[in-house]
Amino acid sequence: MNVLRIALKEMKIVREPRMLVFMLATPVLLILILGTALSNAFNGSTTIGDIRVLYHNNGAEPALTEQWQAFMQEAERSSGMAFEQIEEGMDGGREVRNNRYTGYVEIDGQGIRYEGNSRSSMENGIVQGMLSAFTDRYRLSAEAAKIDPEYQSKPIVDDGGSYVLESSIQGARQPGSLDYFSIAVTTMIILYSALTAGGLIDSERKRNTAQRLLASPVTKAEIFAGKITGTLAINAVFVIIVVLISKYMFNAYWGENPVMVFLVLFTEILFALSLGLGISYVLKGNAAGAVIMVIIQLAAFFGGGYTPVASTTGFMREAATYSPLHWSNEALLQLIYSGSGSAAMQAMMLNIGFSILLLAVAMISMRRREGL
Numbered sequence: 001m002n003v004l005r006i007a008l009k010e011m012k013i014v015r016e017p018r019m020l021v022f023m024l025a026t027p028v029l030l031i032l033i034l035g036t037a038l039s040n041a042f043n044g045s046t047t048i049g050d051i052r053v054l055y056h057n058n059g060a061e062p063a064l065t066e067q068w069q070a071f072m073q074e075a076e077r078s079s080g081m082a083f084e085q086i087e088e089g090m091d092g093g094r095e096v097r098n099n100r101y102t103g104y105v106e107i108d109g110q111g112i113r114y115e116g117n118s119r120s121s122m123e124n125g126i127v128q129g130m131l132s133a134f135t136d137r138y139r140l141s142a143e144a145a146k147i148d149p150e151y152q153s154k155p156i157v158d159d160g161g162s163y164v165l166e167s168s169i170q171g172a173r174q175p176g177s178l179d180y181f182s183i184a185v186t187t188m189i190i191l192y193s194a195l196t197a198g199g200l201i202d203s204e205r206k207r208n209t210a211q212r213l214l215a216s217p218v219t220k221a222e223i224f225a226g227k228i229t230g231t232l233a234i235n236a237v238f239v240i241i242v243v244l245i246s247k248y249m250f251n252a253y254w255g256e257n258p259v260m261v262f263l264v265l266f267t268e269i270l271f272a273l274s275l276g277l278g279i280s281y282v283l284k285g286n287a288a289g290a291v292i293m294v295i296i297q298l299a300a301f302f303g304g305g306y307t308p309v310a311s312t313t314g315f316m317r318e319a320a321t322y323s324p325l326h327w328s329n330e331a332l333l334q335l336i337y338s339g340s341g342s343a344a345m346q347a348m349m350l351n352i353g354f355s356i357l358l359l360a361v362a363m364i365s366m367r368r369r370e371g372l
Helices: 002-015 017-037 062-079 092-097 121-147 177-198 200-206 210-215 220-249 258-282 286-303 314-320 324-337 342-368
Strands: 052-057 082-085 103-108 111-116
Touching (some): 002 220, 017 177, 017 220, 052 092, 062 082, 062 121, 092 103, 092 111, 103 121, 111 121, 177 200, 177 220, 177 286, 177 324, 200 220, 200 258, 220 258, 220 342, 258 286, 258 324, 286 314, 286 324, 324 342
Parallel strands (some): 052 082, 052 103
16 A cells, blocks of 8 residues: 555656646657658658660661660650760760769670669669660570571560569558657657656655655655656556557557557656666766766667668667667567567567666665665
8 A cells, every 4th residue: 555655646746737748748749840840751752863875886786776776766755764875075984973874875796785873773773674674685586586587677675565564562551750750759758757767766855755754654665666656657648648649639650559559668668767766876966867868868869769760871770779769669660560579579578677677776776775
């Protein structure tokens, strides 16, 4: 009963307007601002630019030249590509490197050589694919001509249709900007609850109520358990409200397995509270709050709180793997959009494991102290 009374007392913090603003208004506004401002980063459509191909044909292979002319006509008609013959004095490779053309094709007695523009990767890939299809068909035509000379002059485009095959597929669902930041901001706000946890015991010392608590018929373990239980419960309620607001106000997608989603979020709450308590016992006063804030900011910066980790590379990508925010974000994204629960289980085990370790540090430190 003592644990329950202390927990209920901690839950009365909900009456403070500052707590309501921080735990409810702040995440909702952040989701709206970040989700709107960075919506272009989640745009799944890509625009293909103009495709201009420079070519040089010395006419050493009449059959190849004839087929090349038919290929260019078909490509220009069906794909909108533009082919330009190189002029005297022009360097095809330099023109491509200067970003004036998508690629340069050179045709001679040795075959076809192509140099692409690396700055237009998508357009370059289209040209490479079409040239690959052309060379494959030309080889087939050349082999067929050895058997039947009729194929020597027959345009290969008539036998194989277009060089471009258009198809549409229904890809897997991907998170939009509001979907992503609903997850990222929720997990980030949870991590900020470590600041509240860091002041759970320190606030009793500052109000000079720690000694009265110890003088009452309550053990240190009951005080400790009651404060954790109450703070965990009130943070869980706030998180549920934020998730529901993002779901029904911003149409954020939280998947078809809400039980697992909330389990991941609740274990992160436990980790955040344990982090705050553990550091508050290792360090004292303002130093504990400063260290907790630095840890939260680093975890949010590297863990995808402000930008998707998938868009980072190098050191930033490597550092993200050590962020507790990244564990939860990655677990939720895989759970919601891939239906994979393995990452969620791993994140929950990490959160619970570190929580046990940090709570053990806090409890051992509490027992060694004369007061709280």
